[in-house]
Amino acid sequence: MNWLTDAKLVAAVSNAGGLGVFGPNPSQTKMIHGAESHMNQMRHQIRLAKQLTDHEFGINIVIEDKPAIHMNETLKVAFEENLHYFAVVGDPNQAVYDQIKAHSGIIIARPLTPTIYNAQLAERLGADVFVATGYDEGGILPQSGQGTFTAIPMIADALNIPVLAAGGINDHRGVNAALALGADGVYVGS
Structure with missing residues (x-):
């Protein structure tokens, strides 16, 4: 569900009584290069989901060995967005x-x-x-x-x-x- 978990799907699952969870690459149709671009996409999807549901939802965090740039940036965005x-x-x-x-x-x-x-x-x-x-x-x-x-x-x-x-x-x-x-x-x- 890596690419399929966009804000609409995550919000729909949460609105239906489950816990929608973002995959590592939500709503992407092509590879996004660079941590900043990727995290901007993640932040955009999280904010869109917040507009579509009043319910909680979550995010996947994939454990990475050092350097864990993607994992750490994903955590940073999730914390800033209060997930x-x-x-x-x-x-x-x-x-x-x-x-x-x-x-x-x-x-x-x-x-x-x-x-x-x-x-x-x-x-x-x-x-x-x-x-x-x-x-x-x-x-x-x-x-x-x-x-x-x-x-x-x-x-x-x-x-x-x-x-x-x-x-x-x-x-x-x-x-x-x-x-x-x-x-x-x-x-x-x-």
């Missing part, structure tokens, strides 16, 4: 979590390959919600061979924070199955 929900994609990172918490942010931890270890680490570092993802998701696939409905109970049993299920959930039956296996909600996208 509170951060879907943090990648392994738990104390420095990033601390930055978000310092701005009263809510962390939705989403490692690319969820394990009991990184789930418990994310919780210890301050994650508020954890996403249990299986290989049946779209986008970047986890490195383990377990499906979502195997990952959900394993992760849910290991944590004291809410767990969202992601991957292969396409209708109410998938939502019901995820809830029955211990998820507190679902995280859907691609």
Whole structure:
């Protein structure tokens, strides 16, 4: 959902009762070069979404190694625009979590390959919600061979924070199955 998550989609999801979340490149039809141009586009989309909804929405933060120019600039814009929900994609990172918490942010931890270890680490570092993802998701696939409905109970049993299920959930039956296996909600996208 990297490019598809424009202000209209994010606002529509939030207006419908979900939490719309911007991907890393909202509303782009071509690659934007340069951090400043990219962040101006992000800021424009956030402000447009605020005009389209009175509800909260969030933003993806993709953990980057140094130099983490894109990640840091995205965080800066999100903080300046007073966003509170951060879907943090990648392994738990104390420095990033601390930055978000310092701005009263809510962390939705989403490692690319969820394990009991990184789930418990994310919780210890301050994650508020954890996403249990299986290989049946779209986008970047986890490195383990377990499906979502195997990952959900394993992760849910290991944590004291809410767990969202992601991957292969396409209708109410998938939502019901995820809830029955211990998820507190679902995280859907691609």
